[in-house]
Amino acid sequence: MARGLIPAPLQQLARALDDLPGIGPLAADRLARKLALTPALQTRLLESLxxxxxxxxxxxxxRHFSNNNECSLCQQHWCAGPQAPNDRVVVLQQPDWYETLLANGQIDDNDQYFVLHGLLSPxxxxxxxxxGLDGLKSRFEITxxxxxxxLACLEDSVEGKTTGYYLQRLAAGYAIEFELCSPAT
Ligand SMILES: [Zn+2]
Structure with a gap:
């Protein structure tokens, strides 16, 4: 359909959806049209958003997702403090890797955590x-x-290697032992 025939709010919605990862302009147009035709879905999405x-x-x-300022990772693992029984911080590229890494024994209940939500990509x-790596650094500043x-859990890619190298150098600056692991598949 000619772009001029599409109302501006629908075009705006399609552009916003296209900004999400893995969607693409064609799927974004299709999703926007579906939403325009489904008021009940609009209501559910409005409430969720x-x-x-x-x-x-x-x-x-x-940096894990918190719900009303309550963080499930910190509540379980004492991420903030010296009370932690294990002296290892695990840096996770994505929070959804946590369950699998735990089930595979690559991380454990005694670890502390820090979540990147991505990789370095200049x-x-x-x-x-x-x-948020300045936050991790500030944790290292205090004895x-x-x-x-x-332990850095990063994917095996150019960005993963770049991020691993950065973390290795950061750890070395504070005499912290560095280990690397890839996500379990
Ligand atoms: Zn937390």
Whole structure:
């Protein structure tokens, strides 16, 4: 259909959907048309997005998703403090790897955590700041919250290697032992 025939709100919605990973412009157009034809789905999405906006954020300590400022990772693992029985911090590329890595024994209940939600990618404008790595560094600055070891769980890609190298150098600056693991498949 000629673009001029499509109302502006529908075009805006399609552009917003196209910004999501893995969608693409054709699927974004199709999803926008489906939404325009389905008021009940619009209502469900509006309610979900409103709750997401009001309740979900990132934990200031470990950067896992928090719900109304409550972080399930920190509650289970004492990410913030010296109370942790194990002195290892696990840096996760994605939070959804947690369950599998735990089930495979690559990480354990005694670890502390830090979630990147991505990888360093200078060409895409994603640097240490975008991944919250200054927060991890500030944890290392304080002796009481500095782990003895760092395990980085990153995918095997150019960006994964770049991120691993950055973390290795960061750990070395604080005499923290560095280990690398790939996500379990
Ligand atoms: Zn947390």
């Amino acid at each position: 409103s709750q997401l906006h009001e309740q979900i954020g990132l934990c200031p300590v470990c 060409v895409d404008g994603i640097g240490p700041q975008q991944l 009481q919250t500095r782990p003895r070891r760092l």
